[in-house]
Amino acid sequence: MTLTDTRHQPTTDPSTPAASHKWGTKLWAILFVAGLAMFLDALDVSMVGVALPSIGTELGMQTESLQWIVNGYILGYGGLLLLGGRASDLLGRRKVFLVALAVFGIASLVGGLVDSGGLLIASRIVKGLAAAFTAPAALSIITTTFKEGHDRNRALSLFTIFGATGYASGLIVSGFLTGIDWRLTFFAPVAAVAVVLIAAFIVVPKTENTERGRIDFAGAATLTGGMLAAVYTIVTVPETGFTPLVTATTVAAVALLAAFFLIQKKVREPLVRLGIFKAASIVRANLAALAIFGSYISFQTIVSLYLQNTLKWEPLNMALALAPAGIIVAFLSPLAGKLIDRFGTRPMIIASMASFVLGYAWFIVRGGDAEPAYFIDYLPSFLLLGIGFALGFSAVMVQATEGIDDSEQGLASGLVQTSGQIGGAVVLAVVTGLISGGVATSLAQYRPGLYFVIAVAVVGLLAAASALLGSRKSAAQAA
Template sequence: MRRSPWATLTVLALAQFIVVLDVTIVNVALPDIQSSLGFSTDGLQWVISVYTLLFGGFLLLGGRAADLLGSRRIFVAGLVLFGVTSLAGGLAGSPGLLIAARAVQGLGGAMLSPAALSILTVTFEHGRRRNIAMGIWGGLAGLGGTLGVVAGGVLVDSFSWRWVFIVNVPIVVGLVIATPMFVRHFPARTGTRSFDLPGALLGTGGLLAVVFGVVRAEPAGWSSFQVLGCLVGGVAMLIGFLAVESRAVAPLVPLRLLRSRALSTAGGALALNGAGFLSMFFLTAIFLQQARHGSALHAGVEFLPMGGTAIFGAVAATPLVTRFGTRPVQIGGAVMSTVGLLLLTKAGADGSYAAQLLPGLLLFGAGITSVAVPAQIAAVADVSAHEAGAASGVVTAFNQVGGALGLAVVTTLSTSKSTSDLAHGSSPSDALVAGFHRGLLIAAAFMVVAILVTAVSPRLAPSAEQIAEAAAAA
């Protein structure tokens, strides 16, 4: 049966839309989740972190599984897992159950997202049609992030926080039904390639242990056996991961790619960019509702201008890269993000939104995508064509993992500041604002490091064809 490629694109883009939507839609529900389930302040960040860690940690394994078992099969399996765990998250009655559901939900996203991209690249031939398809794909994904904050606010205020998860279920059911009708089956690749499951488990397990150690540092103390054990164990697993990858016949992370200065510096910049973005989003969503006492919907609407400038930054970045090269555009974006974060540190609980919050949000939104787009282009512009997909997968994983690690550090230090100020007689509102300001300063420090990393990157001036190929691999 002949299937329209544009119908295929619709199914795949909607799937990617809900994966991206699920990062931002949850942020505005965090205060309600905290009060409903009794989350501690430091424990609340796991609702975000565990999803991004499992998504980033198993992203490459999901792509490998799509190659070996068939991309449509893994796409549907990922959809089902994502839908079931969305329902489980919406029905969760304790912090532990919600975090477990979010973890497996991230695994479902790590299966369906690379499988969808694999289907898309073989459905559309190289050239103009594929570039149009990739533009729609990327645009819908970006729209998911922007609409998530408003949709989350509407659902929380109209129903409850549980609906930010349950809303995924009917969408997933519709996509599972539509997939056999509109997405053709692609046979699995033949050959002796392995899954490299040990690599995926060691890498993701090590990262989880390190993040858990950082999060527990505030309540238990940095010198506690629990924290030191997690940090040492996590580092040991990550060293084991590198050892496994260096010896694997078909490693998830081809270490030879990291010898490329363009790719390694782009990956570092994206990791720091992810850390700045997730930290800012997490802190500001709580600040808008708990310190400024806005509703979830009001908080979502206040985030919207940032989403608009983020889209503008992404659109403007490509012609700027063509004219000036990747490095100047990345540095400019990181500077804008840093200034935006520093402006936000001036915001108080009772200050004007237009004067104290809006300028920082606008700058940060434009800056964050002005870093991401040229970094993604730089990552794949300096590698051979047959490794562009692997390189893109590596830096995407860097972005997700960097975001989770950065959020853990920021949340821990932000919480310790609020706790300390409360103990010294500050009001709850003042303590929360002080913690918010410290967290943003640390996020700004991440972006300063991103500037330094980018400064030592090669200044690439890719051709229009290379940029199109990078967009297709992104």
């Protein structure tokens, strides 16, 4: 495996023309199919976020229970992403992609049929487990199909458009469907899955150069179990304190996560080769993913609950209010590849995190309990968040996978997506603990959660900015 140090260089030298090749129909088709998987994931997140208040009303679920509809998916997703990435490397990306996508569709169908909050959460966990295999398989299909440099940067920037389109369309579609019946938001993705399955079966190559080796099931089990126990503890402690059950889950979380790291050091073929973290650029990319997804998923949950439960907005109005963020990402993402070629990933990620911080700050300062002036009080916040995603997502994915051999692209892809999903689960768990306590009647009851959201974004900004300090130090040493 070859790992080049990219800490002090942009992805492509701005002074030289970027190497580019004309893409044929086959390359475009592969990018389209992989992007549809990203579309489905973003669609699911936005549709469920809009439907949460309606689900809670019909199934009698409080905020602390509702968050498990989001977190069940995130934990299943984040807990097995590394296993999914490794399975793609060893078993074949096409095979893993097709099987997991079928399970994703079945779980979505089941989620729309159940009448119990517990069963709905269970279906969400299974759906997240399936996405844990489709996502890294799709991303590694792209990173192994398109050469590192201009072509891969362009492909990943276009890949982002699918996510933005899925998110924006999911908001609007869910607003319509939730007004009829929230169950339709679970049935709608099933048809899309069928289309993607057929297209992937035709387009994705059957012959792949996969590595030989074993899958670290013990590592996957300890990581997933440890994360589930940790998030359950974080969510439950503010409500019940350290009861015997919560104490047991706390001990289990510490023990399982410690066991995970020990296993990674001992086994011959670990789920995560810890040496990959020797590259500071990869560490920063994963921290950025954690901060972006951790802060935004929690922010969307707060906004959905606040606008619908406190201000009594209709689901469609709430969805349309958030839609500009996704639209901005869709319009700006095609430029991301060119910007990465010119400036490198570091400035892009710093600008992204700064945009998130400003967006959250605007909402905190301008938000209030009176009927808002949307174009002044809320829209600037949502536009800034869209800009943050447009600048940051592709840059993070490029930085997290550049310099990695094809044999570990699944690992690198799974790792950065795991960071985002685990960040989403843990930050949402903390935020839920901070805002729980009955139906909120004012924004003041959500402010502790909002303050934590912006704090996470600030930490991400500081981590990204540390790259510039490292560059200056290295330049001084060289001089």
